[in-house]
Amino acid sequence: MVAKVQIAIDGPAGSGKSTVARLVAKELCYRYVDTGAWYRAVTLIALRQGINFDNQPALNRLAKTMLLEVKTKGDGWPLYLLAGKDISAALRSPQVDDKVSQVAKIITVRDQVSEKLRAIGNQKGVVMDGRDIGTVVLPDAEVKVFLTADLATRAKRRKRELESRGFSLPLSAVKEEICQRDEKDSSREVAPLMPAADAYIIDTTNLTVDEVVASIVALVRGME
């Protein structure tokens, strides 16, 4: 039997990470883990409880105590439950987009989340997507990929995704939001968004989803 490996997929907003990571996981019969969901869940609870985003101890407490339950649907997309309620759509709302980088820059929050993610990743046979998977969460992952795409393409993809969830925003607003989030994620002191030294960088601007998935699966097969 072929030994399962860890696959780390990082990249900026709208680079196609989650779509690609889910399909790679499906093809290889691996588990798909969308790590952004953990930072988004802390952000969502903070918004619902009216916690100030400068209140780092309170946000850290949330990250520590939050019981985020993850199930996988038939199509491979994860379903996120908090206290038994499906919060999957709320996690990807524009309100959460707007605040999540403020939560994700807090070192103590990152430590809590990374610890939970490592426990999952260490089981191997996992595809994890995020910002610091190849650099911090799974630095020994056998396959590391950094997905990019030009800003116009990423904004169009993100707008389409938001529309599919019932949120309609002008393209200019979507572009502005992802620009600001990328800037915050890339410039933070802890675990900034950047490719690992040994990551394969794939520019997905002119590639189909299937082409990107096939090239990552080929990398994995090449290791077998």
Ligand code: CDP
């Ligand atoms: O899907 P998209 O790329 O837009 O975002 P996401 O993967 O859901 O991540 C949302 C936010 O969480 C990012 O903008 C980062 O601020 C943070 N994040 C992080 O800091 N580290 C990760 N491993 C994953 C997400």
